[in-house]
Amino acid sequence: MSIAENIAQVKQDIRLNEKRFERDMDSVRLLAVSKTKPISDLEEAYQAGQRLFGENYVQEAVDKHLQLAAYQDIEWHFIGPIQSNKSRQIAETMAWVHTIDREKIARRLSEQRPSQLPDLNVLIQVNISDEDSKSGIRLENLMPMVELIRSLPNLRLRGLMAIPAPQVTEADQMQVYQPLKQAFETLKAKDQDIDTLSIGMSGDLSAAIASGSTMVRVGTAIFGERAYTHKD
Template identity: 75%
Template structure:
């Protein structure tokens, strides 16, 4: 499997989309979703210049972080649901967390962040499609969560994340993202450190980039089909 070639194709697609929507190419960062993939695959992506890696499962993320600890410039992002009893491991290893949607988890991550590490970069997950099965808070609850996170000493609020329901076409996807885009832009006006809108995966890259995404999460197009235990 040619991970380097896959990465280049994804980067080219992002570049083409930023040009199409009149955005700067460097305004969209690529997060390689490496869940269930072996360390050898991550090393292949690293050799091809990839530095941001996203993991969904706590123990797997911690193990990979330890195995690749000699690569100081890897940036680890946790993008899965967080259980209270796993929050300490995340706080002690990750650079970013994309899935803050509960007060309790936010407080625990701040309390458990080691004093010798910089504040944990966090994104608040928003349920833009209103699906009961999806994690994330309603946009109506965003203000209170933002206030909490911004006041926690060991967290650094960087922005918002969402995983919308699939839509029929690009226009419908953009419509779903519109309220989130507006919320993000409003947030930026009040919090100077907010700079990250984590939306967009393989199926909706165009809509996400059109809607102001600054970070897209791509897995299969880079590493191939998901590996199951």
């Protein structure tokens, strides 16, 4: 199947799950995870109507942003870990950052965001499975980070993001997501800017949509397996 056909299939799956879980139609956006994929794949996805692209590696993200500068309606999302010495490149090129979990990174992105650009949309990454190997803050530490980001110029807090540990069943996946869903709903009720819950990938799409996801991150189902190993 072509990339265009894959995108159509993924979007159909999203719409079916919206209906299944009584979500509003088109309430879940598709973020195409394009890490390690060549520019030609992104162009093919763009021609198929895809506008949201997620990148994990800073230099690759910056290079693609430059090479596809003619497509001004692409919305670039950075979804990988952030090293403090590379925060400026992210602040200068990305529209969204999904992976804020440290005060130092939040402050650097705020300071380094060019004044001529709109505020940088940011999500706080939450470690909902309490995995020592995973990035993200614990839910009990969420509110101090929320207040910090709200106090910083040039950043706009839009919501939360998580990458949970794999689960055996859909019910188990939904159970893991439940505390995050509650935290998101609490934030949303207090702040009109909070509108994004970035959860769900190919393996847990249904459970994520059932749990309130507004943005799913899908790579392999769109572009196929990774073409090469990337070093940032």
